[in-house]
Amino acid sequence: MASLHNMKPEKVIKTFGRAGWRYDRRANMENLNEDQIKRQDFVDNKIYELVNQLVPSEKKIGWNIEMIGDIRDTIQHWLVDRYRIVNELEFYPYV
Numbered sequence: 001m002a003s004l005h006n007m008k009p010e011k012v013i014k015t016f017g018r019a020g021w022r023y024d025r026r027a028n029m030e031n032l033n034e035d036q037i038k039r040q041d042f043v044d045n046k047i048y049e050l051v052n053q054l055v056p057s058e059k060k061i062g063w064n065i066e067m068i069g070d071i072r073d074t075i076q077h078w079l080v081d082r083y084r085i086v087n088e089l090e091f092y093p094y095v
Contacts, residue, residue, distance in 0.1 A: 036093035043092055047071050
């Protein structure tokens with residue numbers, strides 16, 4: 001499974017998702033603690049696994065953080081904004 005923990009900060013990109021403009025989290029990873037980084041990796045990896053489990057063939061979808069981020073934004077919208085069962089930082093910590 002992929003992890004953004006080891007990616008270089010100079011690969012930061014600004015993307016537009018359903019929640020609006022956001023910066024790739026790699027820019028502020030040095031400000032996150034180990035538990036927060038593990039939580040981010042857990043969420044991203046679970047989304048990646050789910051996408052591949054939904055594919056009805058043997059073909060695998062490659063790691064695509066833009067796609068994962070869009071899906072994460074939608075899940076966050078429902079869990080944080082609509083159902084209010086978790087807050088934004090608990091779901092996906094950021095700085």
